[in-house]
Amino acid sequence: MRAITILGATGSIGASTLDLIRRNRAEWRVVALTAHSQASELVRLAREFRPEIAVIADESRLAELREGLAGTGIEAAGGGQALCEAAGRASDLTVSAIVGAAGLAPTMTAIEQGGVVALANKEALVSAGDVMTAAVARFGATLLPTDSEHNAIFQCLQAGRIEDVRSITLTASGGPFREWTWDQLRTATPAQALKHPNWNMGAKITIDSATMMNKGLEYIEAHRLFPVGLEKIRILVHPQSVIHSMVEYRDGSTLAQLGPSDMRVPIASCLAWPARMDTPCAPLDLVGLGTLSFFAPDEERFPATRLAREAAQAGGAAPAVLSAANEVAVAAFLAGQIAFTDISALVAQTLDSDLPPAPQCLDDVLAVDAVARVRAAEMLETTRVA
Ligand code: NAD
Ligand code: MG
Structure with missing residues (x-):
């Protein structure tokens, strides 16, 4: 039996992964399943797949998760630290399937265990760049591109x-x-x-x-x-x-x-x-x-690929700024605040401001991400339609 952790179990990649596990149930032991705020869905999955622990990132939903798992023997936990604690538990394979920079810290924790990480969460690698690839080398981890x-x-x-x-x-x-x-x-x-x-x-x-x-x-x-x-x-x-x-x-x-x-x-x-x-x-x-x-x-x-190429050439903090600004812009578009073509415009504007120094560690990457989100939100005020 192999042990598996799925970060972002309630998402599209999480569902496809669990579908394959379900078809080969005897081969896998599930260590941890995590979700952002879909407590009832996480309860349903945990009851089916019997992980050691189920973690909900949004702590305000922890009571619901606890209640749903009462009497099952499955641990329930909430918040960012619990997410990293679960990602650090021994397993043979960690599927990194959280969307956006939210997956960065738990993915880095999994890498630091030196195991095998199936990486779907591209934003984490784009933002962290060298910081992540250096950790992969230092801890002897294996990244399998998903x-x-x-x-x-x-x-x-x-x-x-x-x-x-x-x-x-x-x-x-x-x-x-x-x-x-x-x-x-x-x-x-x-x-x-x-x-x-x-x-x-x-x-x-x-x-x-x-x-x-x-x-x-x-x-x-x-x-x-x-x-x-x-x-x-x-x-x-x-x-x-x-x-x-x-x-x-x-x-x-x-x-x-x-x-x-x-x-x-x-x-x-x-x-x-x-x-x-x-x-x-x-x-x-x-x-x-x-x-x-x-x-x-x-x-x-479609200027986005040019922006990404320029950010890759610039290196340093640019890819993290690009990815963070894009997350803000996509959320604003989905909320009806900006036009479709404003998404790339907002990313371009955010990249045009002075870039922070190149990140050297995870905390630096998270700081660049936070600064870029604030800048993108400021730009949003001037871009916002109607
Ligand atoms: P999704 O929105 O369907 O699922 C995202 C998962 O992340 C959910 O489990 C959600 O609960 C969790 N999550 C979201 N925000 C979180 C937060 N703040 N803290 C903790 N957990 C959080 O997304 P998806 O389509 O499954 O994509 C996941 C990742 O895989 C993305 O990086 C995406 O680019 C990549 N990817 C997806 C596909 C695909 O076909 N869906 C293909 C290639 C790569
Ligand atoms: Mg793809």
């Missing part, structure tokens, strides 16, 4: 040496607004942006896919996971999301990983790594698909 593109690249890299890589191509669906004009984009509503053509995901990443900031964050994520140099990392729009990413080697061979648009495929590859396991996902029907198409990204209509 993001579908990075998982694809990780698989393609098994066939060659990183020194022999000529380029890495991240594919992007282009999102629901791929063919929209700028004028149409200006009036795009949250409901329209939340309808992703290929993937069923949490709200924040779905909006990031519509703005292409998801690909911008993934560009920085790839730079951190696969040290080939920024100039070798490319972005290609591929609306069918069948090819999840590609690696080109110096001899002219390009390897790609293909699969259905179902996160259970890359998650299964992390759960079973370095072996393989069954999933219930339907095999690819390439004849049914008929055609795969490819386009260059349009950074006029």
Whole structure:
């Protein structure tokens, strides 16, 4: 039996992970399950999967969690410190699936245990950058990329040496607004942006896919996971999301990983790594698909990938500022406070102000994140529509 912890168990990645665990119940012992504020959902999952501990980040919901787990023998805890305490418990695999910078501290705690971390929470790696990769090296931890593109690249890299890589191509669906004009984009509503053509995901990443900031964050994520140099990392729009990413080697061979648009495929590859396991996902029907198409990204209509590239080149605090400002902007868009096109504008404005010094430790990263949120909120006051 292997021991597993799932940070962000109530989310989309959490649900896909637990679906695979449910199908192989005898192989896994669940150590910890965590959630933000969905106490009743966490109670339901804890009663099914019997973890040692269930943690609710929002302490105001702890009473509800305690009540729901009374008499089960499962510990209930609340707040940020409890989240890190749970992430630090011994386990064979930690799935890092909290959304945004909120997942940074518990993910770092899991890394400091020197174990295996399946990383879906790209914002944590984007913000922490060197601080996280240095901790991975220092504590002998293993990061398994769970993001579908990075998982694809990780698989393609098994066939060659990183020194022999000529380029890495991240594919992007282009999102629901791929063919929209700028004028149409200006009036795009949250409901329209939340309808992703290929993937069923949490709200924040779905909006990031519509703005292409998801690909911008993934560009920085790839730079951190696969040290080939920024100039070798490319972005290609591929609306069918069948090819999840590609690696080109110096001899002219390009390897790609293909699969259905179902996160259970890359998650299964992390759960079973370095072996393989069954999933219930339907095999690819390439004849049914008929055609795969490819386009260059349009950074006029979707400036987010350019902002991310510039932040990656600037290094230091810039990626953390980009990611924090984007979190503020996406929340404001979802709350109806700003237009869709204001999301990237707000991120650009926040990056334009003086950047804090490069973070050297987790506390520095959290401080940069906090400062960037305050700045973005100030900019929001001048951007806010109606
Ligand atoms: P989601 O919104 O569905 O779930 C997020 C999870 O994080 C929930 O369990 C929620 O309770 C928890 N959470 C949110 N805020 C928190 C806070 N302040 N403190 C503690 N916990 C908190 O998101 P998701 O789509 O599952 O995405 C999770 C991560 O995985 C994101 O970083 C996303 O970019 C990445 N990712 C997701 C997909 C996907 O298909 N959903 C694909 C690739 C990468
Ligand atoms: Mg992805």
